[in-house]
Amino acid sequence: MVSPQGSLPGSAEHRLQELGIELTPAPTPFGAYVESVQTGNLLYLSGMLPAVGHEPKFAGRLGKEFDVEQGREAVRIAALNVLSAARKHLGSLDKVTKVVKLAVYLTTEGDFFAHPKVADSASELLRDVFGPDKLPVRIVLGVASLPLGMPVELEVLLEVEV
Template sequence: MVDHTKALAAGAERRLQDLGITLPPPPTPFGAYVEAVTIGNLVFLSGMLPVVGHEPQFIGRVGGELTVADGRKAAEVAILSALSAARAHLGSLDKVTRVAKLGVYIATEGDFREHPKVADGASEMLVNVFGEEKLSGRIVLGVASLPLGLPIELELVLEVDA
């Protein structure tokens, strides 16, 4: 059993280890862009999708082909890809001093209303890795479609030690 108090006192890399979270390989672009850019002490990550090695893990709209639970899981996969991209860019997630912004875009059916429950899949993972004191505000939007027919795309901005 994991001692969550001990895990939260540790740095992000130690928390991942203590919680048994293995990051996927860092994502690679689907087009003409880079996965991460640092400007000053902020790291801007490209839109992160629920893919592993260019293989979609979920296809469809939440509230249609996918359930809220599927959407949450897709958000978790996308945030783990984001963390992997950040680690590859920074060398270590321990350099993150705060989550500056989280945006969660969810492909949904028109009458879907449970966006926050889906987005919590990403937010709760960030709390597990960085702690509540480093969590940001967020924006959650329902959209008609996302690249490749995927249900989730995340926007993440991290503050780091300069």
């Protein structure tokens, strides 16, 4: 694993291999939109959900159906979908020069307040793959509902080589 003090040597693609991460095929939209759009050197990734093979892996709320660790796993799956969509668009994650922004939306119940700990799962994965020098700014929001009843959704902005 990569620590906050340093990252594995080499490229993002090399780090994926070293971490034993094999990306699943990039997600496909659940509606009338595209997963990624590039303008200039910015790659926008639309709301990434914790779905595998176009099927939701989680449905419910944090603090009700899911605890913090289950929320972290749902966020990790969504973050892996971010990586898959970026790789599909760019051809290689090595073209990412900076993770600019990470927005984490969490469907929560009542007095659930562990938003940062759950969101850290995405931040940690992005750090481990791209290195600590490429960590983004981040916003974490609790919301009433998300598509298909899923508990998390990620929105990511990447700076890329052109």
